Amino acid sequence: MRHHRKNTVLAVAAVAALSLGLTACGGSDDTGAKDAGSASSAPRAAAGTGDAGTSAQGDPTATTGGSTTGGSTSGGATAGGSTSGGKGTTASTASTGSTGGKTSAKAPACAYGDVRVTVKKADEVPTEHVVLTATNVSGRTCTLLKYPLLAFGPIQTAKDVPAVEKSRPAVPVVVKNGESAYANVRISLGGVHEDNEVVKEFNVNLFAAEGPAEGSVVVKAPAGGLAVDEAAAKTGYWTYELRNGADEF
Numbered sequence: 341m342r343h344h345r346k347n348t349v350l351a352v353a354a355v356a357a358l359s360l361g362l363t364a365c366g367g368s369d370d371t372g373a374k375d376a377g378s379a380s381s382a383p384r385a386a387a388g389t390g391d392a393g394t395s396a397q398g399d400p401t402a403t404t405g406g407s408t409t410g411g412s413t414s415g416g417a418t419a420g421g422s423t424s425g426g427k428g429t430t431a432s433t434a435s436t437g438s439t440g441g442k443t444s445a446k447a448p449a450c451a452y453g454d455v456r457v458t459v460k461k462a463d464e465v466p467t468e469h470v471v472l473t474a475t476n477v478s479g480r481t482c483t484l485l486k487y488p489l490l491a492f493g494p495i496q497t498a499k500d501v502p503a504v505e506k507s508r509p510a511v512p513v514v515v516k517n518g519e520s521a522y523a524n525v526r527i528s529l530g531g532v533h534e535d536n537e538v539v540k541e542f543n544v545n546l547f548a549a550e551g552p553a554e555g556s557v558v559v560k561a562p563a564g565g566l567a568v569d570e571a572a573a574k575t576g577y578w579t580y581e582l583r584n585g586a587d588e589f
Contacts, residue, residue, distance in 0.1 A: 345498055346533055352371075354396055357410060359487055368415065374554060379391075380488055380526065381495070383518050385441065399424055399481070399497070399574040400533060401569070423524075425427055436469065441554065446483070446512075447480075447481040447482050447483045447514050448483060449474065449483050449485050449546070449547065449549055450474070450482035450484050450485075450515070451482075451546065451548075451557040452544075452545065452546055452554075452557050453478070454476060454477065454478035454481075454482050455474040455475060455476055455478070455484070455557065456474070456475045456557075457472055457473065457544045457557045458472070458473050458559065459472055459473075459475070459490075459559050459560075459561065459562065459566075460562065461566075462524075466528070467527070467530075468526060468528050468569070469524055469525060469526050469527065469529070470525050470526070470527055470531045470566065471493055471522055471523070471524055472524075472525060472559075473522055474488075474515075474521050474522075474544075474578065475518070475519070475520045476516065476517050476518060476519055476520070476525075477517070477518075478517060479517050480516065480517060481514060481516045482515060483512050483513065483514050483515075484514075484521050484546065484570050484578040485512070485546065485547035485549070485580070486547045486575065487503040487507075487523060487547075487549070487554075487577040488523050488525075488544045488545070488546070488575055488576060488578070489501075489541040489544065489545035489552055490525065490542060490543070490544060490545075490573070490575055491542060492527075492537075492539050492542045492568045492570055492573065493537070493539075493542075494497055498543075498570070499570040501525075501570075501573045501574065501575050502574055502575070503573070503574070503576070504576050504577075504589045505575060505576050506589070507524070507576035507577045507579065507583075507586045507587050507589070508577045509575070509577055509580075510578050513578045513579060514581060518585070521578045521579060521580060521584050522578070522580075522581065522582055523575055523576050523578050524575075524576040524580070524588075524589075525566070525570075525571060525574070525575045525578065526568040526574045526575075527566055527568045527569065527573055527574045527575075527587060528567055528568060528572055534567075534568040534569045534571055535571065536568060536569050537567070537568055537569075537570070538565040538566065538567055538568075539541045539561055539565055539566045539567075539568045540561050540565045541558055541559060541560050541561055542558075542561065543556040543559070544556060544557045544559050545557075574589060576589070583588055
């Protein structure tokens with residue numbers, strides 16, 4: 341009996357020793373330990389890479405900090421590229437349009453051969469005013485500068501007719517081919533005892549950019565002529581239409 345019990349104890353001890361040996365062998369397997377460590381650390385590394393704050397600052401190609409927020413959408417195509425750049429292009433186009441507008445407003449000055457000038461008495465008795473009409477017949481657009489230069493007698497000796505400043509228009513008078521501009525002219529004060537002279541025709545000169553232009557238009561007076569008092573004569577500026585107030589003098 342004792343011998344049998346001793347054998348049993350020895351068998352249990354042997355099993356236990358074998359188990360300890362196997363456990364020790366499993367713990368010394370370096371490959372398995374490293375694989376487990378790599379597998380367990382990989383999720384943490386991936387989690388660190390997916391951190392929005394870290395990626396946006398440290399990795400310019402990350403989804404949050406690259407293409408979407410800091411790249412193509414916010415910093416690229418939308419904010420700094422197509423949208424903003426598009427506005428710049430639009431402003432440049434508008435500027436070009438403005439420049440073109442100014443160019444058309446600076447059409448060359450009308451020369452005396454560019455216009456046909458006619459005169460009509462105002463609807464009043466006695467006649468104190470006449471209206472000059474200058475029609476562009478040049479075939480191009482030109483600008484009527486300032487006011488008509490009038491000579492109611494011989495050009496060499498005629499008195500200069502002053503302009504009325506209040507009739508100066510706010511913008512240059514640019515007339516296309518076939519269009520007209522007007523100027524109101526006072527020729528007398530309507531008095532019976534004025535020193536009037538009956539004029540059958542008179543000269544109209546125009547301004548060039550640098551001053552009075554060369555040449556003049558000879559304008560025939562209406563039937564019966566015009567009773568002109570050179571001392572009282574005044575002229576308004578060229579304008580697109582006669583205006584209340586500005587062209588009343």
